[in-house]
Amino acid sequence: MRYHQAVHDVPLMFEGCESGPDDDLEDEVRAALPEYLLRTSLMLPDLAEREVVKHFVNLSQMNFGVDNGFYPLGSCTMKYNPKICDEVSAWDTVSNLHPLQDVSTVQGALQVMAELEDMLCEIGGVDAVTLQPAAGAHGEFTGMHIVRAYHESRAEVRKEVILPETAHGTNPASAAMVGYDVLDLPSKDGCVEIEALKAAVSDDTAAFMLTNPNTLGLFERDVEEIAKIIHEAGALLYYDGANLNAIMGKTSPGKMDFDIVHFNLHKTFATPHGGGGPGAGPVGVKKLLEEFLPVPRIVRGDGVYSLDHDRPRSIGKVKSFFGNFAVLVRAHAYIVMKGGKGLERVSEEAVLNSNYLKEQLKDLFDMPYGDLRKHEFVLSGSVLKKRGVRTMDFAKRLLDYGFHAPTVYFPLIIDEALMIEPTESETKDTLDAFAEACRRIMSEDPELLRSAPHSAARSRIDEVKAARDMVLSWRGYLKKSDATISRA
Amino acid sequence: MMTRLGLRSVEDLFRDIPQGLRTDGLDLPEGVDEMELRRRLESVLSSNEPASRWLSFLGGGVYYHHIPAVVRAVAFRSEFATSYTPYQSEVSQGMLQALFEYQSIMAELTAMDYVNCSVYDYSTALGEAVLMSHRLRGGDRFLVSRATSPERTDVARVYARGADIDIDEVGYDPESGAVDAEDLESKMSDDVCGFYFETPNVFGALEEGWKRIRDIVGDRVLAIGSNPLALALIRPPGEMGADIVIGDAQPLGVPMSFGGPSIGVFGCREEHVRKMPGRIIGMTEDEDGRRSFCMTLQTREQHIRRSKATSNICTNEALLAVAVAAHVATLGRSGLRRMALRNIQNMKALSEGIDALEGFEAPAFQAHHFNEFVVRSSVAPEDVNRALRDASIHGGFPLGRWFPDLKDCSLVATTEMHSPSDISRLTEALEGIR
Ligand SMILES: Cc1ncc(COP(=O)(O)O)c(C=O)c1O
Numbered sequence: 008m009r010y011h012q013a014v015h016d017v018p019l020m021f022e023g024c025e026s027g028p029d030d031d032l033e034d035e036v037r038a039a040l041p042e043y044l045l046r047t048s049l050m051l052p053d054l055a056e057r058e059v060v061k062h063f064v065n066l067s068q069m070n071f072g073v074d075n076g077f078y079p080l081g082s083c084t085m086k087y088n089p090k091i092c093d094e095v096s097a098w099d100t101v102s103n104l105h106p107l108q109d110v111s112t113v114q115g116a117l118q119v120m121a122e123l124e125d126m127l128c129e130i131g132g133v134d135a136v137t138l139q140p141a142a143g144a145h146g147e148f149t150g151m152h153i154v155r156a157y158h159e160s161r162a163e164v165r166k167e168v169i170l171p172e173t174a175h176g177t178n179p180a181s182a183a184m185v186g187y188d189v190l191d192l193p194s195k196d197g198c199v200e201i202e203a204l205k206a207a208v209s210d211d212t213a214a215f216m217l218t219n220p221n222t223l224g225l226f227e228r229d230v231e232e233i234a235k236i237i238h239e240a241g242a243l244l245y246y247d248g249a250n251l252n253a254i255m256g257k258t259s260p261g262k263m264d265f266d267i268v269h270f271n272l273h274k275t276f277a278t279p280h281g282g283g284g285p286g287a288g289p290v291g292v293k294k295l296l297e298e299f300l301p302v303p304r305i306v307r308g309d310g311v312y313s314l315d316h317d318r319p320r321s322i323g324k325v326k327s328f329f330g331n332f333a334v335l336v337r338a339h340a341y342i343v344m345k346g347g348k349g350l351e352r353v354s355e356e357a358v359l360n361s362n363y364l365k366e367q368l369k370d371l372f373d374m375p376y377g378d379l380r381k382h383e384f385v386l387s388g389s390v391l392k393k394r395g396v397r398t399m400d401f402a403k404r405l406l407d408y409g410f411h412a413p414t415v416y417f418p419l420i421i422d423e424a425l426m427i428e429p430t431e432s433e434t435k436d437t438l439d440a441f442a443e444a445c446r447r448i449m450s451e452d453p454e455l456l457r458s459a460p461h462s463a464a465r466s467r468i469d470e471v472k473a474a475r476d477m478v479l480s481w482r483g484y485l486k487k488s489d490a491t492i493s494r495a
Numbered sequence: 496m497m498t499r500l501g502l503r504s505v506e507d508l509f510r511d512i513p514q515g516l517r518t519d520g521l522d523l524p525e526g527v528d529e530m531e532l533r534r535r536l537e538s539v540l541s542s543n544e545p546a547s548r549w550l551s552f553l554g555g556g557v558y559y560h561h562i563p564a565v566v567r568a569v570a571f572r573s574e575f576a577t578s579y580t581p582y583q584s585e586v587s588q589g590m591l592q593a594l595f596e597y598q599s600i601m602a603e604l605t606a607m608d609y610v611n612c613s614v615y616d617y618s619t620a621l622g623e624a625v626l627m628s629h630r631l632r633g634g635d636r637f638l639v640s641r642a643t644s645p646e647r648t649d650v651a652r653v654y655a656r657g658a659d660i661d662i663d664e665v666g667y668d669p670e671s672g673a674v675d676a677e678d679l680e681s682k683m684s685d686d687v688c689g690f691y692f693e694t695p696n697v698f699g700a701l702e703e704g705w706k707r708i709r710d711i712v713g714d715r716v717l718a719i720g721s722n723p724l725a726l727a728l729i730r731p732p733g734e735m736g737a738d739i740v741i742g743d744a745q746p747l748g749v750p751m752s753f754g755g756p757s758i759g760v761f762g763c764r765e766e767h768v769r770k771m772p773g774r775i776i777g778m779t780e781d782e783d784g785r786r787s788f789c790m791t792l793q794t795r796e797q798h799i800r801r802s803k804a805t806s807n808i809c810t811n812e813a814l815l816a817v818a819v820a821a822h823v824a825t826l827g828r829s830g831l832r833r834m835a836l837r838n839i840q841n842m843k844a845l846s847e848g849i850d851a852l853e854g855f856e857a858p859a860f861q862a863h864h865f866n867e868f869v870v871r872s873s874v875a876p877e878d879v880n881r882a883l884r885d886a887s888i889h890g891g892f893p894l895g896r897w898f899p900d901l902k903d904c905s906l907v908a909t910t911e912m913h914s915p916s917d918i919s920r921l922t923e924a925l926e927g928i929r
Pocket residue numbers: 081082083142143144145175177178218222247249250271286288808809810
């Protein structure tokens with residue numbers, strides 16, 4: 008088990024071309040625009056194509072992706088992304104379409120989108136889907152606006168959104184952006200505590216946000232009761248679809264009586280995460296909320312697709328045009344390739360892998376709350392503390408073994424949390440190797456952990472210095488480089 | 496694995512789902528193999544007419560530009576594409592450095608202190624700018640120039656609604672399309688937190704009155720939107736006194752893809768950076784004193800501040816930021832300036848060509864333009880476009896849908912992609928339209 012990430016000394020692309028070479032465009036530029044509209048200086052890198060390739064290829068070798076190895080980053084569903092999906096999204100008939108083309112010239116694009124909407128309706132157990140939101144959090148934002156529009160349509164003012172304290176940070180942030188006060192609900196045994204929920208709901212409750220299985224990987228068994236409580240209070244139930252990979256074909260948010268659902272296409276449906284994005288976060292709703300979905304809606308009549316902008320009760324638009332189309336195309340391709348049975352198998356294998364790995368690791372760590380997990384599980388690294396080591400040190404040491412670290416310190420209710428999501432993509436051998444690495448690390452000299460990583464492109468990086476120095480651009484670096492920061 | 500777990504059937508793994516909630520599989524077709532998928536998608540998508548097949552003069556926020564092959568080859572490498580947010584900075588230096596370079600390029604083009612490593616797109620950047628102005632200045636009204644694409648203003652309205660901010664529009668001068676300074680002045684009151692205008696604006700026109708605007712806006716927040724490609728030549732918002740700069744970097748190396756994903760640019764002045772939304776990469780050192788990069792100022796973000804965060808954004812458009820950095824590095828300073836210049840020159844050639852035709856006036860607004868402009872025609876734009884479609888041309892966008900008072904106008908865009916013969920192909924096709 009030896010791993011060494013490449014270490015290249017890659018200068019910043021600005022280095023060596025501080026002012027950029029002069030060009031002979033001055034006369035033409037002045038003929039094109041008057042001086043008061045022109046800029047006077049511009050400092051940009053200037054590299055020959057050969058140098059650009061070297062720069063980025065060497066940088067890429069200092070970057071760990073799913074294609075490099077196991078990436079059990081909990082909550083993020085870092086599964087393998089089939090290459091055909093990338094290829095399709097780069098086709099001319101996808102990448103060179105303009106969103107303002109006449110609809111008669113984009114029928115194929117609209118068909119793909121309409122089909123994706125239909126497939127997501129089936130998977131989510133909902134009646135209508137919008138593909139406009141650009142990511143999961145953006146879907147939550149859209150969903151919360153739908154909540155607001157729904158209550159307003161009933162001439163009700165409700166000011167509060169409730170969510171479990173285990174919720175992902177985007178949930179409270181999205182609710183707050185739509186003007187809601189956020190109430191954190193304490194949990195019991197890792198799940199929603201029914202009595203606490205009953206005590207919390209009121210006629211001020213606009214919605215309850217939940218992901219099921221929740222961020223601990225536990226299925227919220229009382230979800231029927233939760234739905235009843237929320238609906239009896241006149242509020243809506245929102246499903247954070249980040250964890251959909253656990254339940255496809257087994258149950259659905261709609262079946263669980265959720266009213267609004269977002270899907271993370273970059274998680275469940277294998278579109279690559281892109282070092283942070285782009286993703287896509289379509290939103291599905293039950294019939295009674297369809298009229299509030301963003302415009303335009305794709306409609307079909309006589310075999311022809313068109314766009315309907317005339318929806319008086321729509322919340323409006325949350326993004327220009329139709330959503331992250333190139334991402335939607337990838338997800339469409341993935342779902343079509345898997346088919347209904349294939350998706351169900353995805354969930355079975357994701358849950359099997361998760362429970363298998365959990366069994367191997369649970370004795371090394373504390374594992375609060377019950378045994379059966381869905382697609383992910385959360386361990387507590389509190390045992391490490393006795394050895395003077397923290398979860399972060401353990402995570403950094405895993406990098407030395409060629410594994411990306413799990414999500415750490417989330418959810419917040421678990422002390423020293425390690426959140427592990429193996430996904431369906433990995434083999435038993437990989438899971439065994441990961442478990443073996445964890446076992447070995449547990450018996451290593453604590454100093455080896457505290458000083459990890461040792462085989463990454465960098466040793467432990469000083470985040471405090473980054474926040475203190477605030478060097479956030481090349482120009483900023485030039486300004487501040489009485490240089491506390493040296494070249495690599 | 497099943498035996499190891501003592502399972503008889505895989506269904507045992509789902510025994511925690513109450514029976515009443517179980518579904519019986521998915522009602523979706525059987526899966527298909529790669530070859531069949533390709534066959535099907537080729538057939539469905541072949542009914543599209545991309546800009547590479549037809550001649551296209553559409554703009555309005557998304558533009559058909561040349562993307563050097565090297566951009567896709569390096570930015571979409573799977574080490575970048577299949578990674579996620581660089582939480583483990585030691586194994587993510589590649590992505591982090593590339594994002595730092597993107598931030599640096601955008602800060603330079605916009606002449607702002609700091610630019611984050613992306614928001615979703617131009618429209619959500621405007622939404623975030625409204626919210627940030629409100630955080631900075633207070634006040635429940637935000638003014639937006641009417642010469643802004645409704646694709647953006649409509650989105651900003653939704654963002655504003657969440658914070659109970661009203662968006663009011665400031666008119667434009669009917670001759671020049673520039674911000675109507677009198678109207679702006681008359682709408683300034685104590686509850687206004689800021690004002691937003693664009694250069695180039697929705698009509699492709701460059702704003703001339705920025706000095707006066709800055710004076711009228713006073714100590715309120717001034718947010719300016721621009722096209723980063725145009726900024727290779729034109730005066731950057733940072734030099735016009737902008738507090739917030741937004742835009743979309745799609746023209747710099749990102750395919751149109753039917754409008755998404757593109758990449759929202761968001762920048763601000765140093766003193767406001769703690770109120771900024773989105774991820775920011777900073778330079779620092781590792782334990783061995785080597786230059787390194789990591790995410791910084793995270794206490795603004797949702798995973799730490801939850802409901803008090805400056806934004807809910809988590810997944811962003813990072814990979815496209817890498818593409819933009821690769822694109823700009825490849826073109827370099829002079830290459831980028833040349834590309835921008837070619838856009839202006841083609842705009843002039845095209846608008847002169849159209850203006851010379853009977854029944855057409857171009858540009859309809861008397862101003863300097865970048866790469867698009869408004870054409871007024873005696874024949875209704877929809878009818879013009881119908882005729883152009885017979886010649887396999889995507890004509891300009893009929894503006895009546897966005898501006899009911901401009902029903903006889905369309906928005907026509909050109910880029911470096913158009914050769915002189917492409918331009919004459921359009922004018923010749925227009926000539927026959929009565
Ligand atoms: C549980 C959960 N909810 C919501 C989100 C937000 O999704 P996105 O990053 O696509 O905005 C995430 C992922 O980051 C998540 O893990």
